[in-house]
Amino acid sequence: MSVKLSIVYYSSTGTNYQLAQWAAEGAREAGADVKIFKVQELASQAVIDKNPAWKAHVEATKDIPLITPDDIVEADAIIFSTPTRFGNIAAQMKQFLDTTGGIWFHGKTVNKVVSAMSSAQNAHGGQEATILNLYTSMYHWGAIVVAPGYTDASLFAAGGNPYGTSISVDQSNQIVGDKEVYQKAVKHQAKRVVTVAEWVKKGMQ
Secondary structure, eight states, X not given: OOOXXXXXXXXXXXXXXXXXXXXXXXXXXXXXXXXXXEOOOOSOHHHHHTOXXXXXXHHHTXXXXXXXXXXXXXXXXXXXXXXXXXXXXXXXXXHHHGGGHHHHHTTTTTTOEEEEEEEESSTTSSHHHHHHHHHHHHHHHTOEEOOOTTOSHHHHHTTOOSSSOEEEBOTTSOBSSOHHHHHHHHHHHHHHHHHHHHHHHHHHO
8 A cells, every 4th residue: 555645834925835746746756645735824814915925825725725633643654844933833833733632642643754844034044943843743743753864965955954855935935046956855855755654554564
């Protein structure tokens, strides 16, 4: 049976949605059954309407399903993608994680294979800290964290973040640098997650 991978993202203007799409491409190439989910938006419509890029992205992704704890239970593996907020995960992502207490209590987060990606507006804007802070929650889940490390040359080209692919964006919310470089790194990370999840799934059968 193929690995069931859920890609869970928060994105206000589309950057982490792009990362999620690249991860889905890589995972599908590795044979996984992939679903992309977004977390619930917490900002008011009035706030969103004041930012044209934010408003446009919300409209463009209105049909992406919202993640639920049941979707986590169903998945063999999860890749998270979140922007950094002062070196931590976005409130919207934290809000979702806080709803997983019930499945955690019943042991249904144990041995999920997980990985994460992040973005910020500066090259050293907290991307690594954001991923590591998310992984702290994963340790409480009893999940198996699969970081990319330095397992492929694409990771060096993409900035060499061993915890998870991370990118910088400019004031226009455009990815800084060659998008293909980051796409390769994200796809490698996703394939690595699928590979490890296959090992875990076979080992548990």
